Amino acid sequence: MSKTVMTEKAPKPVGPYSQAIVSKGLVFCSGQIGIDPSTGKLVEGGIERETEQVLDNLRNVLDAAGSSMDKVLRCTIYVTEMSNFQKVNAIYGKRFQADPPARTTVGVIALPMKAMVEIDVIAEITP
Numbered sequence: 001m002s003k004t005v006m007t008e009k010a011p012k013p014v015g016p017y018s019q020a021i022v023s024k025g026l027v028f029c030s031g032q033i034g035i036d037p038s039t040g041k042l043v044e045g046g047i048e049r050e051t052e053q054v055l056d057n058l059r060n061v062l063d064a065a066g067s068s069m070d071k072v073l074r075c076t077i078y079v080t081e082m083s084n085f086q087k088v089n090a091i092y093g094k095r096f097q098a099d100p101p102a103r104t105t106v107g108v109i110a111l112p113m114k115a116m117v118e119i120d121v122i123a124e125i126t127p
Contacts, residue, residue, distance in 0.1 A: 014113075027067045051092065074103070075103045
């Protein structure tokens, strides 16, 4: 049995998908881009600001699902410019300092709304 997760503290989906699905003690979060949920627009300020907003959005979805950033098991990062990898990595590293999750980083041609970074995660439910 699975449960759909929806919170106003993260952007509404821009297509036919859920913010997250909870199933068998795990949370499967859809990819987040740097959309400010209060405006529905991509944040300004470059890759660093987008990455921070992406991680804030994921934290809010995880909270709504009964999990947290420290329960993340796996991340996938998508970046449109691999030259931004170090900037994304520095911000990501601040959010996952102790026992960071498994991760893959993929260079892509484009992301929705001309975003520069997207991240999805899989996490455990907080007991």
